[in-house]
Amino acid sequence: MSNQLKQGPFKGHKSTTFGHMAKVKYYYDPETLSYQQIELRKRDKFKNSIIILLGVGLTMFLGFMVLSQFIESPKQKAQKRELENSKLHIELLGKRIEEVTEVLGDLQERDNYIYRTYFEANPIPDEQRKAGFGGVNRYKNLEGFDNSEMIIDVTKRLDVLSKQIVVQSKSLDEIVDLAKAKEKMLASIPAIQPLKAEDLTRMASGYGMRMHPILKIRKMHKGMDFTAPKGTPIYASGNGTVSRANRSATFGKVVYIEHGYGYKTVYAHMSKIGVKKGQTVKRGDIIGYVGNTGRSVSAHLHYEVHRNGVAVNPIYYYYGDLTPEQFLAMQKASEDEGQSFD
Incomplete structure (x- = not known):
């Protein structure tokens, strides 16, 4: 058994451990000729306890860290x-x-x-x-x-x-x-007749070459003539500004309206002018009354439409108040190349 003996913690003593009891230590007492169990001192016990506690704590901490990866707070x-x-x-x-x-x-x-x-x-x-x-x-x-x-x-x-x-x-x-x-x-844009349909006696002359009633020659008639009793109201055919309202030798008492967008209208032979130069008018406003002034042979309104400085056929600017039937009737009458009224 000498190969199992180890130097014990006491001088002159030897200690040994047995394979299956590694945690229990013994020493050989020569006086009693027997093995005695080594008793740990309090300091060693405390130290061992601390080591054990630290081991347990570390184990728990590591376990918590591992589990925290799988368990959510x-x-x-x-x-x-x-x-x-x-x-x-x-x-x-x-x-x-x-x-x-x-x-x-x-x-x-x-x-x-x-x-x-x-x-x-x-x-x-x-x-x-x-x-x-x-x-x-x-x-x-x-x-x-x-x-x-x-x-x-x-x-x-x-x-x-x-x-x-x-x-x-x-x-x-x-x-x-x-x-x-x-x-x-x-x-x-001019879009209505300058006279109401119910006030018209007839549409006397249209746009185009016509016999002049005074000069007795064929001459370009740049507008349309509407016969109606003297004093019949004349209406602006579109919104605009009065650019002229006076008397001329040819047109007698006449009104010019600038509508903008290249449009201008002329209303001639009035018996009385109802607007002043520079006045703003709206479509349907009364601007004067039918008469027989200037070079005219009877009471009527001479009406012109100008676009971009050129006189155009006014018949295409009545879409605002004429039915298709009325338009066709007026178109047929305007094509009569008889004598104009001015």
Whole structure:
């Protein structure tokens, strides 16, 4: 058994351990000729206890760290739910952007091919409508977060959509201005008879070559003659400004109205003028009364329409108050190449 003996903790003593009892130590007492169990001192017991506690604590800590990778805390669960909820909201926002983009696309198409075409305005090119944003990275502050890629994509689409809406808004503002101008133009163009149909005796002479009643030669008749009793009201055929209201040798008491957009009308042989030079008139306003002044053979109104400085046939400017049947009747009468009244 000498190969199992070891030097014990006491001088002159030897200690030994047995294979299956490694944690229990013995020493050989020569006086009693027997093995005695070594009793640990309190300091060693305390030290061993501390080591054991530290071992247990370390084991528990390591176990907690391992388990924490698989077991979520309430705070982690709440954060995860919040993250998933945010992701869902971002996806819903992306779908809403797609819907709005589709509606905007339809509006852009109508704007280009209906509204702007009607008002003779150039379409807005797609390059201008759908232009992106250049320069520095506008979305750098959105990087480094969970779902950053999704957030940046939605933000980019939202920015482009916002810019398209601004472009479309400006286009609609322009369309409104064009509509107002068109409305003003339509109100200004001569569009009604200068005399009411019920006040007419007849349409005496039309536009074209006619026999002059005084000169007795064929002469270009630049307007239309309407016979009516003296004092019958004469109406402005469109909105405009009176540019002349006086008397001339040929037309007698006459009124000229500048309508803008290249149009001018002339109302001659009045018995009385009802407006002054510089006065603004609207379509249907009374501007004077039928008479027989100037070179005229009977009471009538001589009416002319000028476009861009050239006299044109007034018959094409009565669409505002004549039925198709009345227009055809007047057209037939105007083609009579008999004598004019002035």
